[in-house]
Amino acid sequence: MNFKNMSVVFTGVGGQGVILASDLLSEVALIHGMDVKKAEVHGMAQRGGSVISYVKFGNKIFSPLVEKRSADILCSFEPLEAIRYIDFIKEDGFVITNTVKNFPLTAIFGKIPYPDNPIELLYKFTSKVYEIDALKIALEIKSPNVVNVVLLGAISKLLPFSDDEWFRAIQKKVKAKFVEVNKQAFSKGKEAISF
Amino acid sequence: MSKEILSGNEAIARGAYEAGVAFASAYPGTPSTEILENISKYKEIYSEWSPNEKVAYEVAYGAALAGVRALAAMKHVGVNVAADPLMTSVYTGINAGMVLVSADDPGMHSSQNEQDNRRFAYFAKMPCLEPSDSQEAKDFLKLAFEISEQFDTPVMLRVTTRVCHSKSIVELGEREDVPYREYKKDFVKYCMLPSSARVRRVELEKRLSKLRDYSNSTPINRIEMNDLDIGIITNGISYQHSKEAFPNASVLKIGMSNPLPDKMIKEFAKKVKKLYVVEELEPYMEEQIKMMGIEVMGKEVIPNIGELTPDIVRNAILGKSVAFEVPKIPLRPPILCPGCPHRGFFAVASKLNLTVLGDIGCYTLGAYEPLSAIETCLCMGAAISQAVGFAKAYKGPKKNRIVAAIGDSTFIHSGITPLIDAVYNKANVVVCILDNETTAMTGHQEHPGTGRTLMGESTVKLDLESLCRAIGVPHVRVVNPNNLKATEKALREELSFDGTSVIIFRAPCIVRDKSVWKKPLMVVNEKCAACGSCFKIGCPAITKDKSGKATVNPILCVGCGVCVQICKASGSEKCKNVSIGYCSDICSQICRFSALVEKEE
Numbered sequence: 204m205n206f207k208n209m210s211v212v213f214t215g216v217g218g219q220g221v222i223l224a225s226d227l228l229s230e231v232a233l234i235h236g237m238d239v240k241k242a243e244v245h246g247m248a249q250r251g252g253s254v255i256s257y258v259k260f261g262n263k264i265f266s267p268l269v270e271k272r273s274a275d276i277l278c279s280f281e282p283l284e285a286i287r288y289i290d291f292i293k294e295d296g297f298v299i300t301n302t303v304k305n306f307p308l309t310a311i312f313g314k315i316p317y318p319d320n321p322i323e324l325l326y327k328f329t330s331k332v333y334e335i336d337a338l339k340i341a342l343e344i345k346s347p348n349v350v351n352v353v354l355l356g357a358i359s360k361l362l363p364f365s366d367d368e369w370f371r372a373i374q375k376k377v378k379a380k381f382v383e384v385n386k387q388a389f390s391k392g393k394e395a396i397s398f
Numbered sequence: 399m400s401k402e403i404l405s406g407n408e409a410i411a412r413g414a415y416e417a418g419v420a421f422a423s424a425y426p427g428t429p430s431t432e433i434l435e436n437i438s439k440y441k442e443i444y445s446e447w448s449p450n451e452k453v454a455y456e457v458a459y460g461a462a463l464a465g466v467r468a469l470a471a472m473k474h475v476g477v478n479v480a481a482d483p484l485m486t487s488v489y490t491g492i493n494a495g496m497v498l499v500s501a502d503d504p505g506m507h508s509s510q511n512e513q514d515n516r517r518f519a520y521f522a523k524m525p526c527l528e529p530s531d532s533q534e535a536k537d538f539l540k541l542a543f544e545i546s547e548q549f550d551t552p553v554m555l556r557v558t559t560r561v562c563h564s565k566s567i568v569e570l571g572e573r574e575d576v577p578y579r580e581y582k583k584d585f586v587k588y589c590m591l592p593s594s595a596r597v598r599r600v601e602l603e604k605r606l607s608k609l610r611d612y613s614n615s616t617p618i619n620r621i622e623m624n625d626l627d628i629g630i631i632t633n634g635i636s637y638q639h640s641k642e643a644f645p646n647a648s649v650l651k652i653g654m655s656n657p658l659p660d661k662m663i664k665e666f667a668k669k670v671k672k673l674y675v676v677e678e679l680e681p682y683m684e685e686q687i688k689m690m691g692i693e694v695m696g697k698e699v700i701p702n703i704g705e706l707t708p709d710i711v712r713n714a715i716l717g718k719s720v721a722f723e724v725p726k727i728p729l730r731p732p733i734l735c736p737g738c739p740h741r742g743f744f745a746v747a748s749k750l751n752l753t754v755l756g757d758i759g760c761y762t763l764g765a766y767e768p769l770s771a772i773e774t775c776l777c778m779g780a781a782i783s784q785a786v787g788f789a790k791a792y793k794g795p796k797k798n799r800i801v802a803a804i805g806d807s808t809f810i811h812s813g814i815t816p817l818i819d820a821v822y823n824k825a826n827v828v829v830c831i832l833d834n835e836t837t838a839m840t841g842h843q844e845h846p847g848t849g850r851t852l853m854g855e856s857t858v859k860l861d862l863e864s865l866c867r868a869i870g871v872p873h874v875r876v877v878n879p880n881n882l883k884a885t886e887k888a889l890r891e892e893l894s895f896d897g898t899s900v901i902i903f904r905a906p907c908i909v910r911d912k913s914v915w916k917k918p919l920m921v922v923n924e925k926c927a928a929c930g931s932c933f934k935i936g937c938p939a940i941t942k943d944k945s946g947k948a949t950v951n952p953i954l955c956v957g958c959g960v961c962v963q964i965c966k967a968s969g970s971e972k973c974k975n976v977s978i979g980y981c982s983d984i985c986s987q988i989c990r991f992s993a994l995v996e997k998e999e
């Protein structure tokens with residue numbers, strides 16, 4: 204098989220489910236028969252801090268880290284976190300960001316305020332910026348916790364995996380009683396966006 | 399055999415299972431923690447959280463001596479704690495295999511330093527293996543046990559954050575049936591009196607020279623010949639970065655980095671035009687290669703600070719520098735969770751303007767603004783000893799305001815001996831044990847004070863109060879830090895006492911124990927004077943709206959009530975006593991009301 208190597212960067216705030224999202228993407232790549240690597244940092248970073256996770260898949264992957272200006276997709280769970288890591292996106296890469304803001308304490312006390320129009324700042328790096336109110340969609344199915352899978356559904360449109368493969372990944376990684384709602388979230392996210 | 403995506407740590411745990419390991423011990427520490435957490439899922443392996451790394455190393459050593467394969471895992475700085483037994487265990491050797499997993503943290507993602515523990519392996523004359531992904535993490539661990547038994551020595555498996563916490567595909571194998579090796583009494587080998595140590599010292603050198611031959615022939619050191627223009631000698635995760643940055647270069651991949659394969663290095667060096675060493679942190683291989691008289695580029699171009707990435711490697715070797723301007727935005731450092739019981743202690747400590755000598759744990763986050771309460775953090779257990787020295791020598795204005803703050807797990811790890819020092823040498827310090835009944839920072843591990851073991855059994859619970867009394871601490875008391883008045887009273891009283899006191903601030907970690915969660919709080923908008931007092935406790939559930947008033951995020955708030963007490967205390971009558979926050983004019987006009995109330999369901 205000949206696969207194209209791709210890299211996806213997930214960013215967000217500790218506790219938003221960034222790690223599960225990148226786990227699911229890795230799993231679906233494995234199911235598809237690809238080589239896959241992913242990297243993130245546990246520990247300190249999880250205490251409400253900024254979180255980044257890299258996933259790379261294709262024929263053969265060496266480094267688990269994504270180079271600057273090389274990610275095909277940057278999927279951010281929070282607008283400020285999209286800006287923080289925007290230099291990972293390649294020139295014609297896709298940025299998909301949740302629109303729901305999360306104000307860090309430093310924005311309240313520090314000298315630098317939370318930007319008024321965070322999304323605008325992203326365009327300097329790529330023209331392909333897409334917004335999605337993933338919380339609103341998650342609340343439609345009464346599950347604020349599936350924001351991460353709504354976003355996965357959205358970016359799935361840019362990836363070479365079938366729904367069936369995605370659902371198998373969800374089945375494998377998510378607790379049995381949450382599988383259905385996660386599948387729903389995935390489909391809702393997919394519907395919510397067109398590129 | 400099936401394939402799975404495993405993190406390096408999960409793969410090491412799987413490797414332990416497949417290698418027939420029967421005993422595993424550790425003290426938690428990022429990035430090593432998940433190794434033991436995953437090993438504990440295998441019923442075939444006895445596993446334990448030890449109170450600290452020295453103990454973890456020694457119990458594993460004891461088990462290997464007795465005849466079963468044993469593993470001890472720790473973060474890089476944990477090896478400092480275990481250094482004493484480590485340095486002599488290489489003299490005695492072991493009986494059944496023993497492997498030390500040292501998980502280093504280049505880039506200091508979650509650590510106080512970024513020491514390179516290959517230096518430890520070299521210093522101890524201990525074989526060192528370095529995997530570069532999860533498959534190798536599993537395979538090298540198994541090989542480490544073979545080397546350990548073949549050469550009668552403990553072996554270090556050195557991994558780094560990007561190996562531990564990266565995931566890649568691993569082929570699973572079966573568990574090996576490893577026979578029990580009967581222990582035979584041998585005092586010259588195992589009892590390091592000087593007379594025996596002198597004998598073993600010679601053995602150590604003989605072994606090292608045999609290990610060097612092994613290193614020259616092992617397939618985990620391998621040459622990948624390609625383009626001859628650039629040759630790269632590299633190890634661990636740097637191998638992956640180098641392959642990505644220079645797919646056509648020739649590479650000598652070092653899987654065994656102590657002792658280095660000298661012959662192989664010389665052979666490789668002869669073949670390529672320009673030779674580089676790509677390694678994270680110290681010029682560990684580079685120095686040895688240069689001592690072989692080989693011309694090589696290393697730290698002249700490759701940074702010795704922080705971790706490497708494919709772009710850093712490429713730019714360093716090609717002499718390029720590339721930077722992309724990211725807009726300036728507020729930082730988002732880790733913070734104390736909403737409802738964290740440490741917050742109450744810090745709010746009062748900051749109000750009383752104490753000098754808090756700190757330690758390592760979630761509570762170290764109390765150093766950040768706006769609490770800004772912790773002043774020092776050196777290593778596990780240092781808070782109390784630092785405070786003893788500080789209190790005895792300090793001549794400044796805050797003479798009677800010196801306290802040590804230390805977590806429960808950290809106290810048990812290495813705070814008990816310093817407390818003995820304080821009492822024995824009559825130090826005038828207040829020791830605050832911030833007891834949230836768990837090892838929170840590293841992900842809520844059990845410890846001797848929780849009354850539960852890693853394997854999920856209940857056990858004797860270490861009683862901190864009795865322990866402190868037995869040490870002879872004259873004043874020992876327990877206070878709930880979520881009660882600010884009680885916290886302040888206890889601190890004031892103990893600060894005025896001339897001698898050593900211990901205040902145990904006890905309240906459960908709210909992430910661990912959700913039963914303490916109460917209804918979320920809310921701000922009554924008309925009553926909020928926008929005085930800003932409640933912002934000063936740095937609770938992520940409280941934010942400021944456009945008019946400067948407080949709002950509480952009901953999704954984050956767990957109703958601990960610390961902000962309510964602050965809000966009430968910001969009233970005019972009490973204003974004079976309040977140095978936390980400030981009172982604006984409008985504030986003092988309406989301050990009799992508390993704006994923060996419990997939210998109706």
Ligand SMILES: Cc1ncc(C[n+]2csc(CCOP(=O)(O)OP(=O)(O)O)c2C)c(N)n1
Nearest residue numbers: 427758759760761805806807808837838839
């Ligand atoms: C020698 C050493 N071992 C382990 C660690 C990793 N580590 C940092 S803080 C911590 C535990 C802190 O637990 P506790 O003292 O109970 O404080 P809490 O996080 O619960 O507030 C550990 C294990 C370290 N930094 N140094």
